[in-house]
Amino acid sequence: MSDMGYESLKLENQLCFPLYACSREVIKQYRPHLDALDLTYTQYITMMVFWEEKKINVKELGKKLFLDSGTLTPVLKSLEKKGYVKRYRSKEDERVLMVEITETGELLKEKAVEVPAKMAGCAGLELAEAIELRRLLDKVLSGFAESE
Amino acid sequence: MSDMGYESLKLENQLCFPLYACSREVIKQYRPHLDALDLTYTQYITMMVFWEEKKINVKELGKKLFLDSGTLTPVLKSLEKKGYVKRYRSKEDERVLMVEITETGELLKEKAVEVPAKMAGCAGLELAEAIELRRLLDKVLSGFAESE
DNA sequence: TATAATTTAATTGAACTCAATTAAATTATA
DNA sequence: TATAATTTAATTGAGTTCAATTAAATTATA
Numbered sequence: 309m310s311d312m313g314y315e316s317l318k319l320e321n322q323l324c325f326p327l328y329a330c331s332r333e334v335i336k337q338y339r340p341h342l343d344a345l346d347l348t349y350t351q352y353i354t355m356m357v358f359w360e361e362k363k364i365n366v367k368e369l370g371k372k373l374f375l376d377s378g379t380l381t382p383v384l385k386s387l388e389k390k391g392y393v394k395r396y397r398s399k400e401d402e403r404v405l406m407v408e409i410t411e412t413g414e415l416l417k418e419k420a421v422e423v424p425a426k427m428a429g430c431a432g433l434e435l436a437e438a439i440e441l442r443r444l445l446d447k448v449l450s451g452f453a454e455s456e
Numbered sequence: 457m458s459d460m461g462y463e464s465l466k467l468e469n470q471l472c473f474p475l476y477a478c479s480r481e482v483i484k485q486y487r488p489h490l491d492a493l494d495l496t497y498t499q500y501i502t503m504m505v506f507w508e509e510k511k512i513n514v515k516e517l518g519k520k521l522f523l524d525s526g527t528l529t530p531v532l533k534s535l536e537k538k539g540y541v542k543r544y545r546s547k548e549d550e551r552v553l554m555v556e557i558t559e560t561g562e563l564l565k566e567k568a569v570e571v572p573a574k575m576a577g578c579a580g581l582e583l584a585e586a587i588e589l590r591r592l593l594d595k596v597l598s599g600f601a602e603s604e
Numbered sequence: 605t606a607t608a609a610t611t612t613a614a615t616t617g618a619a620c621t622c623a624a625t626t627a628a629a630t631t632a633t634a
Numbered sequence: 635t636a637t638a639a640t641t642t643a644a645t646t647g648a649g650t651t652c653a654a655t656t657a658a659a660t661t662a663t664a
Contacts, residue, residue, distance in 0.1 A: 319520065421461060
């Protein structure tokens with residue numbers, strides 16, 4: 309009983325730690341599949357946005373990915389260098405940087421579509437569990453989205 | 457229907473992405489509390505191990521935190537510089553680096569114990585949901601632990 | 605016992621993450 | 635309209651994160 313005051317400091321009692329560890333371990337599983345596309349995980353989720361949206365500015369992209377320009381600027385420059393996106397300032401508002409997928413970027417989608425299939429089941433959860441995990445994560449994230 | 461083949465590439469259908477975003481957002485919530493202790497999140501979870509174990513080598517520490525020496529070496533050097541741990545080679549096996557908490561490191565525990573209390577509820581989940589989330593994350597992590 | 609294989613940390617290099625600052629453009633206000 | 639405040643990305647610097655390599659120590663094998 310004398311040590312009860314520190315129970316809350318035990319790794320096994322944390323919620324954030326398994327979240328953090330889990331996130332990194334799952335991303336590691338992506339690597340061999342993404343290497344084939346010459347994409348890092350961050351570049352991959354960025355391309356996912358472009359495969360859905362075609363065109364978006366840095367601020368909106370940041371909201372979707374929970375990333376700021378400090379992270380996105382080098383990622384977008386790298387994707388531009390690979391020829392997957394174009395970057396240009398908005399005519400209406402020069403502060404805004406528009407980013408648009410290229411034809412090459414669209415073509416990459418054909419190869420990328422195999423990645424989710426290859427990753428399926430890597431989490432080792434039943435479908436119902438995966439859905440519940442997704443729901444819980446969305447609930448946590450929506451709480452943060454509110455306080456912005 | 458023509459676009460169904462790409463459903464799996466939509467951000468909203470991913471499991472890894474919310475895991476990754478959630479992990480970073482929760483860690484961000486820690487920052488103001490950890491700033492008061494002059495610890496980063498990585499340094500904090502590392503200290504958590506020492507508050508439980510007192511002494512551990514780099515390899516065992518890495519297993520607990522899912523981190524390798526490339527990450528841990530600079531973290532441990534930084535914690536040593538702050539005076540929270542001591543590093544020394546094992547007498548039995550010179551390859552093994554032992555790391556041990558100092559008296560100063562033990563004292564930090566008194567301040568750190570307030571952190572979990574301050575973070576409680578930040579996830580915005582019911583207790584039962586938090587427990588279920590924890591269970592699901594552990595299940596995913598245990599799947600990875602097997603394949604090592 | 606010599607040599608080979610393995611183990612352990614450290615190092616290196618590329619990329620990410622984020623807080624804080626900067627600079628340019630735009631909008632609001634005096 | 636001038637000036638102030640705000641917005642948007644880029645930059646900077648510190649700290650991870652990780653794959654790959656290196657070096658030293660230990661263990662296994664010829």
